[in-house]
Amino acid sequence: xxxxxxxxxxxxxxxxxxxxxxxxxxxxxxxxxxxxxxxxxxxxxxxxxxxxxxxxxxxxxxxxxxxxxxxxxxxxxxxxxxxxxxxxxxxxxxxxxxxxxxxxxxxxxxxxxxxxxxxxxxxxxxxxxxxxxxxxxxxxxxxxxxxxxxxxxxxxxxxxxxxxxxxxxxxxxxxxxxxxxxxxxxxxxxxxxxxxxxxxxxxxxxxxxxxxxxxxxxxxxxxxxxxxxxxxxxxxxxxxxxxxxxxxxxxxxxxxxxxxxxxxxxxxxx
Amino acid sequence: xxxxxxxxxxxxxxxxxxxxxxxxxxxxxxxxxxxxxxxxxxxxxxxxxxxxxxxxxxxxxxxxxxxxxxxxxxxxxxxxxxxxxxxxxxxxxxxxxxxxxxxxxxxxxxxxxxxxxxxxxxxxxxxxxxxxxxxxxxxxxxxxxxxxxxxxxxxxxxxxxxxxxxxxxxxxxxxxxxxxxxxxxxxxxxxxxxxxxxxxxxxxxxxxxxxxxxxxxxxxxxxxxxxxxxxxxxxxxxxxxxxxxxxxxxxxxxxxxxxxxxxxxxxxxxxxxxxxxxxxxxxxxxx
Numbered sequence: 001x002x003x004x005x006x007x008x009x010x011x012x013x014x015x016x017x018x019x020x021x022x023x024x025x026x027x028x029x030x031x032x033x034x035x036x037x038x039x040x041x042x043x044x045x046x047x048x049x050x051x052x053x054x055x056x057x058x059x060x061x062x063x064x065x066x067x068x069x070x071x072x073x074x075x076x077x078x079x080x081x082x083x084x085x086x087x088x089x090x091x092x093x094x095x096x097x098x099x100x101x102x103x104x105x106x107x108x109x110x111x112x113x114x115x116x117x118x119x120x121x122x123x124x125x126x127x128x129x130x131x132x133x134x135x136x137x138x139x140x141x142x143x144x145x146x147x148x149x150x151x152x153x154x155x156x157x158x159x160x161x162x163x164x165x166x167x168x169x170x171x172x173x174x175x176x177x178x179x180x181x182x183x184x185x186x187x188x189x190x191x192x193x194x195x196x197x198x199x200x201x202x203x204x205x206x207x208x209x210x211x212x213x214x215x216x217x218x219x220x221x222x223x224x225x226x227x228x229x230x231x232x233x234x235x236x237x238x239x240x241x242x243x244x245x246x247x248x249x250x251x252x253x254x255x256x257x258x259x260x261x262x263x264x265x266x267x268x269x270x
Numbered sequence: 271x272x273x274x275x276x277x278x279x280x281x282x283x284x285x286x287x288x289x290x291x292x293x294x295x296x297x298x299x300x301x302x303x304x305x306x307x308x309x310x311x312x313x314x315x316x317x318x319x320x321x322x323x324x325x326x327x328x329x330x331x332x333x334x335x336x337x338x339x340x341x342x343x344x345x346x347x348x349x350x351x352x353x354x355x356x357x358x359x360x361x362x363x364x365x366x367x368x369x370x371x372x373x374x375x376x377x378x379x380x381x382x383x384x385x386x387x388x389x390x391x392x393x394x395x396x397x398x399x400x401x402x403x404x405x406x407x408x409x410x411x412x413x414x415x416x417x418x419x420x421x422x423x424x425x426x427x428x429x430x431x432x433x434x435x436x437x438x439x440x441x442x443x444x445x446x447x448x449x450x451x452x453x454x455x456x457x458x459x460x461x462x463x464x465x466x467x468x469x470x471x472x473x474x475x476x477x478x479x480x481x482x483x484x485x486x487x488x489x490x491x492x493x494x495x496x497x498x499x500x501x502x503x504x505x506x507x508x509x510x511x512x513x514x515x516x517x518x519x520x521x522x523x524x525x526x527x528x529x530x531x532x533x534x535x536x537x538x539x540x541x542x543x544x545x546x547x548x549x550x551x552x553x554x555x556x557x
Contacts, residue, residue: 053454055450055453055454073454073456077454078455079451079454081447081451085447085450087448087465087469088470089469089472089546098452098465102455102457102461103456132546150455
């Protein structure tokens with residue numbers, strides 16, 4: 001349903017140097033699939049997501065969703081941001097209803113819908129709070145509720161749990177799984193955590209940097225639903241094997257990168 | 271505001287001899303306001319005393335004493351001439367200030383939103399910011415004459431820079447991911463302005479209005495002093511011509527009081543308009 005063919009993008013730096021952010025990316029995402037994208041920083045995974053969202057132009061290739069070429073943002077997609085991107089002056093209710101408001105849904109209707117979503121992400125009772133009064137985890141629940149409120153076909157998530165602490169992250173992952181199991185929306189989920197990529201995804205897209213390319217797509221044969229027994233899942237043989245394999249591959253990429261750029265500092269992605 | 275909290279802190283931590291009339295049960299903000307007021311009244315009394323002494327012993331014809339000024343001020347308030355002057359001056363002030371909001375806010379948002387525009391406009395903004403505006407008064411008179419229009423234009427020119435610069439700064443510090451977020455939900459440029467940029471820049475917009483108001487008052491008086499001896503500026507010139515020291519000072523005091531009242535009002539509005547802004551919150555940290 002999401003078809004990406006020959007996608008390429010070159011950024012020109014201020015000093016005139018060209019950086020190949022994406023190079024010949026081909027990817028197709030199935031309906032109701034949960035796809036995770038993993039890669040070192042600078043591999044263009046966020047760039048690709050923004051292109052799918054219609055927020056960023058590209059140089060070559062084509063992206064289409066359900067057969068319609070992407071020309072800009074559309075009602076079939078919504079996005080969850082790493083830093084939450086909540087309006088600090090609006091209440092939780094107004095934030096969740098924001099997308100609906102932009103789409104011209106009447107006040108009473110959008111507030112009803114927003115309340116539904118707020119309860120779905122477990123924030124009932126916080127409707128009149130402002131983001132500044134919430135913890136990071138709660139803020140991202142608001143971000144998730146806002147994205148789901150517009151009933152997208154595709155949910156685009158850009159390292160959504162990267163800015164919250166480990167415990168909260170675990171809880172949010174479980175909740176996201178259970179929400180996805182119920183709504184069956186198509187998800188493209190960017191992460192830099194191997195564990196997260198395996199735990200959530202049907203397939204893990206492994207990307208490499210400079211140029212940003214898909215280096216491998218790894219299927220995750222773990223059983224669904226996963227939300228009920230995340231702990232057990234993490235002890236399973238398949239889970240351990242896949243994460244170990246992904247780590248091996250990331251490490252190889254890192255070493256190759258270092259061999260090509262001896263000056264690059266250890267761990268520095270760009 | 272930092273001063274206010276500093277005052278509070280020294281009171282709670284280091285005063286073994288608290289002032290007896292102060293009830294510790296009262297809310298913190300009343301106490302803070304109270305103490306601030308005490309200091310303000312104290313310094314003012316000291317200032318008035320020094321003025322009185324200077325006026326009595328060394329003041330010449332043009333430096334009246336404090337009490338003379340107060341009496342002249344009260345007398346001034348009783349004259350129709352003064353209120354007419356106030357009306358005429360304020361006409362230019364309010365129209366000019368309103369214009370600088372109506373023009374300044376959109377221009378500021380535009381410049382904050384689009385970097386290229388800023389590159390072209392920076393020179394002109396700097397000119398507006400640093401040029402002594404008095405220098406352009408003859409130019410203004412030549413082109414639009416002595417009427418209300420030229421006074422309004424001068425007030426606008428004085429005030430608008432502060433509005434533009436602050437609005438621009440406010441828009442620029444709006445988190446760019448908020449704009450992306452709005453776009454991802456299909457927001458039009460207009461919706462981005464009204465739902466993201468302007469609310470996000472509101473604290474800075476209000477600051478710009480407050481600072482712009484101060485400049486507008488300056489512009490109002492300067493234009494009357496230098497261009498058309500009219501209204502409040504005219505009164506000042508008239509009193510000076512008659513060597514009426516108390517009257518001169520009383521007029522200045524009237525202008526001062528009006529300016530202070532307007533600025534306090536703007537300050538209050540500033541805090542009222544954006545209670546979510548970190549600067550406007552007290553003791554209400556995020557978890």
